[in-house]
Structures are given as structure tokens and as C-alpha cells.
Amino acid sequence: MRASPKNSPPNLRGEFHRYIALLLLALLMANLDACRRAPPSLVVDSSIVAYDIEQDPNDPQRSIPLHYEQAEGKRIFYDKCIWCHADASPAGPSNRSNLIPQPPSLSDGNVLNSLSDGFIRNIVTLGGSALGKSPMMPPWGNTLNEKEIHAVIAYVRAVAQPPYQAPGRSSSDYGVK
Amino acid sequence: MSAEQMGKVSKHLRGIFALVTVVFVAFLAISPVKDYFSEWKRFQREYVRYAQTRSDTKTLLTSFHSGIDQIWIPQMKVVDRCRTCHIGISDPKLQDASVPQPFRAHSTIPHSPTEWGCVVCHRGQGLATEVREAHQTTLAWEQPVLPTRYIQASCGGCHQADLQQTPRLNRGRQLLSTLNCTGCHRIEGIDKPVMPGPDLSDVGNKVSREWIYKWLNEPQTITDSAGNITVNGYEAKPKMPHFALKQREIETLSAYLSSLKSEPIESHQFSPQLLAALKNRPESISEGEIRFQQMFCTTCHSLAVTRAGVTGVIGGDIGPELSKVGSKVNEDWLIGWLRNPQQYQPHSSMPRYRWSEEDLYKVTRYITTNLTDPGLLSNVPRLSPVDTQEVRIGKRLFSDKGCGSCHTAKAVPRQKDFGPDLSNLGARNISQLEFGKAAIPRTLAAYIEAKTTNPRSVNPDARMPQYQLDRGDVEAITTALLSLTGNSNIPAQLVLPRHQSEFRVGGAFGRLYEQYKCYECHKFNGYGGTLAPDLSFEGSRAQRQWLIDFLKNPRTLRPTLTFRMPQFNMTDDEAKTIADYLKLVSLSPDVDESSADEKQFTPQAAAVGKELYEVKYQCQACHTIRGAGGYVGPDLSNAANWLTSAWIEQWLRNPQALVPGTIEPHRSFTSEEVNAMTSYLMTLKEREKVKEVR
Numbered sequence: 001m002r003a004s005p006k007n008s009p010p011n012l013r014g015e016f017h018r019y020i021a022l023l024l025l026a027l028l029m030a031n032l033d034a035c036r037r038a039p040p041s042l043v044v045d046s047s048i049v050a051y052d053i054e055q056d057p058n059d060p061q062r063s064i065p066l067h068y069e070q071a072e073g074k075r076i077f078y079d080k081c082i083w084c085h086a087d088a089s090p091a092g093p094s095n096r097s098n099l100i101p102q103p104p105s106l107s108d109g110n111v112l113n114s115l116s117d118g119f120i121r122n123i124v125t126l127g128g129s130a131l132g133k134s135p136m137m138p139p140w141g142n143t144l145n146e147k148e149i150h151a152v153i154a155y156v157r158a159v160a161q162p163p164y165q166a167p168g169r170s171s172s173d174y175g176v177k
Numbered sequence: 178m179s180a181e182q183m184g185k186v187s188k189h190l191r192g193i194f195a196l197v198t199v200v201f202v203a204f205l206a207i208s209p210v211k212d213y214f215s216e217w218k219r220f221q222r223e224y225v226r227y228a229q230t231r232s233d234t235k236t237l238l239t240s241f242h243s244g245i246d247q248i249w250i251p252q253m254k255v256v257d258r259c260r261t262c263h264i265g266i267s268d269p270k271l272q273d274a275s276v277p278q279p280f281r282a283h284s285t286i287p288h289s290p291t292e293w294g295c296v297v298c299h300r301g302q303g304l305a306t307e308v309r310e311a312h313q314t315t316l317a318w319e320q321p322v323l324p325t326r327y328i329q330a331s332c333g334g335c336h337q338a339d340l341q342q343t344p345r346l347n348r349g350r351q352l353l354s355t356l357n358c359t360g361c362h363r364i365e366g367i368d369k370p371v372m373p374g375p376d377l378s379d380v381g382n383k384v385s386r387e388w389i390y391k392w393l394n395e396p397q398t399i400t401d402s403a404g405n406i407t408v409n410g411y412e413a414k415p416k417m418p419h420f421a422l423k424q425r426e427i428e429t430l431s432a433y434l435s436s437l438k439s440e441p442i443e444s445h446q447f448s449p450q451l452l453a454a455l456k457n458r459p460e461s462i463s464e465g466e467i468r469f470q471q472m473f474c475t476t477c478h479s480l481a482v483t484r485a486g487v488t489g490v491i492g493g494d495i496g497p498e499l500s501k502v503g504s505k506v507n508e509d510w511l512i513g514w515l516r517n518p519q520q521y522q523p524h525s526s527m528p529r530y531r532w533s534e535e536d537l538y539k540v541t542r543y544i545t546t547n548l549t550d551p552g553l554l555s556n557v558p559r560l561s562p563v564d565t566q567e568v569r570i571g572k573r574l575f576s577d578k579g580c581g582s583c584h585t586a587k588a589v590p591r592q593k594d595f596g597p598d599l600s601n602l603g604a605r606n607i608s609q610l611e612f613g614k615a616a617i618p619r620t621l622a623a624y625i626e627a628k629t630t631n632p633r634s635v636n637p638d639a640r641m642p643q644y645q646l647d648r649g650d651v652e653a654i655t656t657a658l659l660s661l662t663g664n665s666n667i668p669a670q671l672v673l674p675r676h677q678s679e680f681r682v683g684g685a686f687g688r689l690y691e692q693y694k695c696y697e698c699h700k701f702n703g704y705g706g707t708l709a710p711d712l713s714f715e716g717s718r719a720q721r722q723w724l725i726d727f728l729k730n731p732r733t734l735r736p737t738l739t740f741r742m743p744q745f746n747m748t749d750d751e752a753k754t755i756a757d758y759l760k761l762v763s764l765s766p767d768v769d770e771s772s773a774d775e776k777q778f779t780p781q782a783a784a785v786g787k788e789l790y791e792v793k794y795q796c797q798a799c800h801t802i803r804g805a806g807g808y809v810g811p812d813l814s815n816a817a818n819w820l821t822s823a824w825i826e827q828w829l830r831n832p833q834a835l836v837p838g839t840i841e842p843h844r845s846f847t848s849e850e851v852n853a854m855t856s857y858l859m860t861l862k863e864r865e866k867v868k869e870v871r
Contacts, residue, residue: 017193024200049325052345067284072342080840083809084798095807099798129793136798142843143833147285154284166273 057107058161066158073155076148080140081106101134109160116167117153124149217245217306220262224280233270240268245306248294254666257294257303259311267291287342298331299323314619319606323659326652327622330603333660335667337366337675349657352650356418360582361596361641365661366675374417374583376522379439383510383521386435387557393420393427394557397645404487409552411505412498413481413490417583418642421633424558426574432563433571437587444509445516447538455538465543468536473731473743474499476698476708477527480548493708493740495697496527503549512541528694531746579640596641601663611636625655680704686758693745701763708740714765714835723819724756725749734811734819765827767834773822778856786857789850802861809840816858825855 050065054074066074077085083095085106096103104111112120123131127139140149157164212218221243228237246260265271265280267290272282283290288298296303301322305311312322323331329346339347353364357373380389396415399408422430455461479492481500490498506514513520515537518527532540572589575581581592602625610624613635617623627634629651632641646654680701682690690696696705699712715724729752731742747755790796799809816825827834829851832841846854 017189017196020193020197021200024197024204051325051328069285075341075344079838080842083840084807093808095799095809098807135793135795138794138798138842139844140842142845150285 054155054159056161057105057159064159066155069151070155070158072148073151073153073158076144076152077106077155080144081152084136099134099136103134103137106156107159107161109162109164112156113160113162113164120153120156121149124152215306216308217261218243220279221264224264227277227280237265237268237270248291250294250297252668252671253297255294255297255303257296258306259295259301259303260290261306262308263295266295298328299325300331314607319608321620324620324622327656327659330656330659333657334662335671336673338673339675345653345656346660348650349653349655349660352654353657356416356644357583358599361579361592361594363594363598363600365600365663368677376524377434377437377584377586379437379521380586381435381438382442383506384435385507386431386560386563387554388505389431389434390427390557390560391554392417393422393430394424398481400488406488409550409556411501411553413479413488413500414494414498414645416497418644420578420642422578426578428560429567429571430574430578430580431560431571432567433569433575434586436563436568436571439587442507442509442513445512445537447534451534451538455535455542461539462542462546465536465539465541466547468540469543471744472530472540473741476740476743495706495708499544499548501548501550501553503545503547504551504553508541508545511544512537515541526694526697528697528743528745529692530743531748533746536746599658600661602661603659604662613637622655622659625658626651629654629658676703678703682758685754689751689755693747698742709742711836712759713763714768716759716761716763717765717768717770717821718824718835719759719819720821721756721760723815724759725752728752728755735808765835768821768823768827770821770823773826773855775822777852778822778859782853782856783860784857786853786855789854790857794844813858813861815863816861818862820858822855822859825858826851829854 051068052066052071052074053063054066056062056064078090083089084099084103085096087094087096087105089095096105106112119131123133123137124144125139125141127135128137129135130139144152157166224241225238228234228241231237241264244261245258246264248257248260249255250257260266263279265276265282268282270282271280272284274281276282294303295301299322300320302311302318302320305318309315310318314321329343332340332343333346333350336343339350350367353359354368358364359367359369360373384392392411395408395410396412396417396419397408398406398410398413401407475492477493477495478497478499479490479494480498481488482491490500492498502511510521515530516532517529518525519529575586575589576592579592579595580586581589582595603621605621607619607621607624610621612619612624615627615635617627617635624635628636628639628641629644629646631643632639633643680696680703681687695701695712698706698709700707701711702713719727728745728747729749731744733741797806799807801807801812801814803814824835828841829844829846831843832839833843
């Protein structure tokens with residue numbers, strides 16, 4: 001049995017209450033505080049979260065972040081497409097100005113943004129002549145697989161200038177509350 | 178306790194009891210409240226709210242299950258709860274960039290996040306259910322998420338063989354090998370170069386003490402943004418890193434190195450007739466320059482060029498830059514070196530050319546006259562004569578600074594394991610790293626980056642020298658080092674090992690293969706350089722006579738190529754030996770030369786083939802014939818003298834089967850088309866009749 005309060009001086013009993021009350025209050029506060037704590041915001045730097053980057057063709061100061069699939073597209077572009085679809089190739093001069101009709105530069109949004117993914121996929125897979133375009137564009141369907149062609153399209157969309165806007169709902173429809 | 182006794186309990190005590198009870202009930206209630214407010218539950222409620230704003234709410238919510246979502250990969254000892262918050266990670270409907278994080282789907286990757294989870298690639302703490310603990314370093318959770326820029330490091334944990342998809346990692350591994358990091362550090366799986374730095378046993382015969390002083394003091398020419406030279410060093414991109422040496426150290430080291438001389442060099446005696454004819458002819462210098470260019474020395478060596486006020490180097494990086502070599506080496510040494518590099522340096526990768534006396538004289542004159550910098554040694558202080566005391570101190574310094582890790586010198590053995598073991602650097606905890614006063618984030622990636630960029634930024638007393646690396650190189654090396662986790666949790670069946678191959682041949686071909694260092698640029702059966710075409714199947718591709726002519730007088734097949742095969746001045750016999758070897762050994766199992774039926778190549782078929790080439794398939798987009806066409810593929814003007822018909826047929830059927838990764842697209846030609854186009858290509862001969870060599 002605890003010591004009877006009668007045995008204790010009244011002033012001491014009062015302090016005892018206060019201590020318990022304060023202690024419990026502090027515990028309560030500490031716990032509630034733990035619940036309320038907001039998650040820390042993570043540092044998001046596009047060059048750190050990007051798998052790879054590509055230089056903006058029109059603005060040397062800006063780099064475009066690429067995710068894995070777009071970076072794969074970049075690799076394939078630099079291997080197979082750059083020779084005719086850019087103004088400089090890894091070997092120096094470009095084959096683009098050499099061709100009639102001149103193939104579009106793949107970062108040229110004015111030409112490519114109006115083409116659907118399906119059209120680009122078809123012309124890459126089946127070649128120019130299958131779609132009534134220049135036969136100089138060879139078919140890549142046996143050389144590249146579907147995933148690789150999809151990656152090239154993803155890359156082209158990422159580097160397009162002016163930027164590419166996917167058809168359908170505008171991005172504001174997806175807005176966060 | 179009786180009621181009477183109860184009544185005696187003071188009012189105060191009952192008050193306390195009531196209060197404590199209420200507080201304890203509230204206290205216990207906190208536990209479910211705290212759980213309700215936990216981060217992952219809040220994210221899951223947010224997800225439900227987000228799903229309700231979309232038109233596909235129903236499908237999204239049917240596939241959503243609340244609670245901790247966990248992937249367990251027992252073989253890798255990985256527990257991954259990331260999907261608890263990253264709910265849409267493998268839902269293709271949520272791939273759009275407008276989907277808020279953490280709900281967005283992962284972009285398409287080769288390994289499904291459903292199967293492998295996140296931490297296998299991204300690192301971080303798979304078990305944690307709080308944002309900070311999962312992604313960052315806290316007291317209890319040390320492994321932070323890897324910056325995505327370096328994510329290829331995680332591929333390297335299992336894929337020890339190079340992957341096409343990881344260019345940054347591959348480049349980093351290559352740099353670790355070419356910069357000879359393995360000279361000082363133990364690094365698992367990185368190829369060791371045969372001879373990283375030159376053998377210095379005879380360096381006193383090659384260069385002067387003043388030049389050594391200059392090289393150790395200011396190896397690099399530094400240019401400011403306006404194009405003005407601020408430091409007139411020796412090279413634009415020296416391969417040797419910069420050791421911050423004090424003046425006294427440079428003095429003693431240069432004294433020691435210049436004392437290293439084996440026998441004195443005998444000077445090469447040109448015939449008196451040759452000297453009489455060439456010595457006082459000023460044109461012999463410019464003729465030497467033309468010969469220098471014709472021999473394609475710049476395929477391996479670079480020269481400084483100033484264009485539009487900007488100075489840069491043009492040429493290859495297999496050998497050293499030669500812009501100022503005339504002010505560096507002793508002329509007698511140079512002639513001896515050009516005649517037989519392996520005599521001075523047995524492991525040198527420079528081919529042994531067959532020089533005519535005239536060419537040797539002219540090229541030497543050109544190098545010692547034009548490739549010079551008169552002011553190169555102007556700021557080297559006056560060095561007193563070498564005394565034995567200095568040499569002794571210099572020799573000790575040579576070992577202390579770790580020079581022996583890359584260079585050999587007389588009586589100084591190669592030093593091994595001079596620097597720390599890096600085999601598990603990628604798995605080090607931050608508490609094991611020394612950051613010094615560097616103002617960088619306390620992460621492993623930032624540490625490796627800083628250490629690679631400037632070793633003294635994290636440790637002022639670092640013994641590691643400073644390398645000249647650009648941003649891309651630093652990132653590549655950081656990726657490769659982060660991949661070295663020494664992770665014993667990866668089971669052996671998941672590791673894709675690196676294939677080591679070495680292609681050494683004996684006999685007559687073997688001697689030529691060594692003399693002309695074919696493997697420095699070409700690959701044979703998986704071994705060799707990547708600068709020039711893979712020759713594993715060259716015997717199936719090229720005709721014997723063409724090979725002989727090409728070896729005697731290499732011409733380029735690709736108009737845009739900057740690097741070309743040097744002219745070795747081979748003898749007829751040497752060219753024949755190489756061609757015969759290739760025709761006998763370097764064959765593709767897919768090409769059978771005897772199968773090609775020349776009778777099928779009729780003029781009619783050739784006419785159809787020409788039509789197909791020019792109109793239907795428009796091959797001229799990439800290939801040139803007699804000056805007209807594209808620059809992408811090789812010039813086909815001489816195809817009939819160059820290629821075997823069996824190779825052309827197989828190439829048209831499936832080029833990637835013969836040369837994996839070639840740009841030529843794989844088309845579906847019918848066998849009639851293949852025959853017609855082969856017939857056409859077999860009519861393409863350059864006018865000049867090829868001289869038959871027997």
C-alpha cells in the first residue's frame with residue numbers, strides 16, 4: 001500500500017501532482033509532435049535524378065533531363081539516325097545536306113510534333129517507301145526491335161523544340177489538388 | 178479494501194487517480210493516432226484522393242491495396258517496401274509526367290520493378306517506411322539513394338561484362354584501366370595495362386634534365402577563356418597526372434632521372450651521298466612534313482592546331498602529343514626510336530615502320546625543326562651540376578611519391594598496392610570516409626567525385642596526384658567506382674562475368690602482328706583496339722589481292738574518317754603473309770566463298786541490281802560510287818576488286834550476323850534481289866588495272 005497522503009506534508013503532495021501532470025503532458029506533446037511532423041522534402045535536381053541529359057539544340061545553357069528509355073533512344077539515335085537526321089555526325093560532316101529531299105532534323109518540333117507516335121513508328125519500322133516518303137529512309141524493323149524504336153520516339157519527343165505536347169487531355173487535367 | 182477504508186482515501190488522491198487514468202487512456206489512444214498519421218498511410222490516402230480526381234478512378238482503386246507492400250528477394254537478401262508509397266510504380270496508366278510523385282510509374286526499363294523492387298538499382302533502405310530513412314542517410318540508416326546520374330553503377334554489380342545500355346559505366350571502367358588506377362590501387366575486374374608509363378631506365382639519354390624539370394613543374398599548357406596561354410607547358414592533355422611537387426623535390430627528381438643512362442646512343446650514320454643531297458635543301462623539311470602526314474602519324478599522335486584563334490589538338494590519343502617533341506628529345510635518340518621503338522621500350526605500342534633512309538632523314542628534320550617551342554625551357558631555373566647526394570635523395574623520392582607504380586627505373590622494382598584497396602569502395606559507409614573541410618554533400622558519390630576531381634580537396638596531404646579530367650570523365654569514373662561494392666549478397670548465378678581474351682599468334686604472321694602492332698587498333702577474336710574495324714572475319718570479306726594492295730598502300734574507304742591506317746612501308750612478302758593468314762584463318766562460318774556461283778552474275782542481273790540500288794532501295798543515300806552518294810557507308814566504287822561475292826550476298830541478307838552492331842540496316846531482300854545487287858556490285862571496278870603480285 002502506498003504511503004497515505006496524510007503522512008506527507010500538504011505542500012509536497014501538491015508538487016507531486018504537478019510533476020506527474022507535467023510529465024504526462026510532456027509525453028503527450030512529444031507524441032503528438034511526432035505525428036504532426038511533415039515528411040522532409042527531398043532535394044530534386046534534374047541532373048541528379050536524370051539517367052542522362054541531352055543538350056538543348058537551341059540553347060547551349062540548358063540541358064534536357066532524360067529517363068532510361070529516352071537515354072536508350074539517345075544511344076540508338078547517335079548510333080543509327082544521327083548521320084542523316086542532324087547537322088553534325090560523330091565523324092564530323094553530316095550526310096543530311098547531301099540528300100534530296102532533305103531529311104528533317106530529329107529535334108525539329110515544327111516537323112515532328114505534328115506526326116503521331118504511330119506514324120513515326122511505322123516509318124522507322126517499314127522505311128520511307130512504304131509510307132510514300134523518300135526510299136532513302138531505310139526500314140529498321142529487322143535491325144531494331146519494337147522497344148528500341150519506342151525508345152527512339154521517346155527521345156525524339158523529349159528533345160523536340162518547340163516542346164512536344166502529347167495529344168488527348170491537356171496536362172492540366174492531371175493536375176494535383 | 179473495505180468501504181470504510183476507501184472513504185478514508187483523501188480527496189486529493191482520488192483526484193490524482195482520475196487524472197492519471199484519463200491521461201493514460203489518452204496516452205494509449207496516441208498509438209493508433211500516430212499510426213494513422215504515419216507517412217506511408219498519408220501517402221496512401223493521398224493516392225486515393227488523387228485517383229478520385231481522374232477518370233479511371235475505378236481501375237486504379239481496384240488494383241490498389243492499402244497496407245505495407247513488400248517485395249522479398251531472398252537470393253539477394255533484399256527487402257523492398259518502396260511500393261508502399263510509390264504505388265503506381267509499375268502501372269503504365271500513371272506514366273505521364275503530370276502524375277504527382279510518389280505515384281508516377283517508372284519509365285520502361287529492362288528489369289521490372291515488380292520483380293526486382295527498387296533498392297537493387299537505386300540503393301537506399303528498402304525496409305524503411307519513412308521518406309527520410311528510405312532515401313537519405315540518418316543515424317541508423319546509412320545507405321542513401323544513389324543519384325540517378327550514377328545509377329549505371331548498380332548495373333555493374335551483376336553485369337561485369339560491358340552492356341550497350343551503360344555507356345557511362347563502360348567509359349569509367351575503360352578510364353580506370355587507361356589512367357592506370359590499378360597501378361596504385363587494387364581494383365577487381367579492371368584490366369591492367371602491360372606498361373602504363375614509360376620505362377625510365379635510360380631516360381637520361383632521351384631528354385635533358387631541364388626538360389624533366391619542366392615536365393614535372395608545368396606539364397600542361399593552360400589557356401584562359403580568351404584563348405591566351407597562361408601556362409606554357411609541354412602538352413595540352415598530358416597523360417601523366419600532376420603531382421604537386423616542391424621546387425626542391427623537382428630538382429632532386431630531375432637530377433636522379435637524368436642520371437639514368439644505359440649505354441650511350443650511337444648516332445645513326447646517314448650515307449654521305451644522302452646528306453650531300455638533302456642537308457642544304459630547305460625543302461627537305463616540308464617534304465618531311467608531307468611524309469609525316471602521308472604516314473598518318475596523327476592516327477595515334479596529336480598536334481596542336483590554332484584555328485580561328487582557338488588552340489586545340491587534332492589527332493589520336495594512343496601515343497603522346499608531338500607538338501613540341503622537337504624541343505624534348507635528343508635527335509640521335511629520336512632516330513633510334515623511329516627505327517626500332519621496342520629496342521628502347523620493349524612494351525611500346527608504336528609499330529616498327531620500315532623506313533627508307535631518305536624518309537627517316539626528312540621526317541626527323543621536320544620533327545626537330547618544326548615541332549618545337551624555343552621558349553619551352555625559358556622559365557626553368559639554372560640547375561647546378563648533378564651531385565651524388567641529389568641523385569640519392571631523388572631516388573628515394575621516386576619511391577616515396579609512388580612513381581614506381583607506373584614507371585620502372587633501373588634497380589627500382591615496380592611498386593604494388595601503393596594506394597588503398599578500392600574493391601569495395603562503392604559500399605563504404607560515410608563514417609568511413611575522410612571529408613576534410615570540403616564543402617560538399619556528405620555522400621559517397623560526392624566524395625568520389627571530389628576525390629577524383631582534385632584529391633587534395635578532401636585531404637590536403639593526399640598522395641594521389643591530380644588528373645586532367647573533364648566533367649564527363651569524372652562522372653564516368655565515379656560511376657565505375659560506385660559499382661565496386663564487393664557485394665557478397667549477389668549470388669554467383671546472377672553475375673555476368675567479364676570475358677578476358679587475349680589473341681596471341683606465333684609464326685610469320687605473329688611476328689608481323691607484333692611488329693606493326695595490328696591489335697592496337699584492330700580487334701581479332703575479341704582482343705584488340707576499337708579504333709579500326711574488327712578483323713576477325715576479314716578473310717571472308719576481302720579478296721587476297723585487295724588486302725595485299727591495301728597493306729602496301731592503305732587508302733580510306735570512308736570519306737569522313739579522320740583516323741586512317743598508317744603507311745608501314747611493308748615489303749611485298751610481309752603483305753602477302755598477312756593476306757594469306759587472314760584468308761586462311763579469319764573466316765566467318767556464315768560465309769562460304771566456294772558457294773558463290775559467278776555464273777549467276779550476268780549483265781542482265783547486274784542491270785536489275787543497278788535499278789534496285791539506285792531506284793528501289795536508293796543505297797546512294799549512304800554509299801558513294803565514283804564520287805556520288807552519301808558519306809555514311811564505305812565507298813563502293815571498287816567493290817568488285819575489294820569484296821568477295823559470298824560476303825556481299827551474306828551481308829545483304831543479314832549484315833548484323835557478320836558485324837554485330839553495324840549501322841547497315843537489316844532488310845528483307847528476296848534471293849533474286851540479293852543476286853541482282855551482288856551482280857551489280859561485282860561490276861564496280863576502278864579503272865586502274867591492279868598489278869598482280871605472285
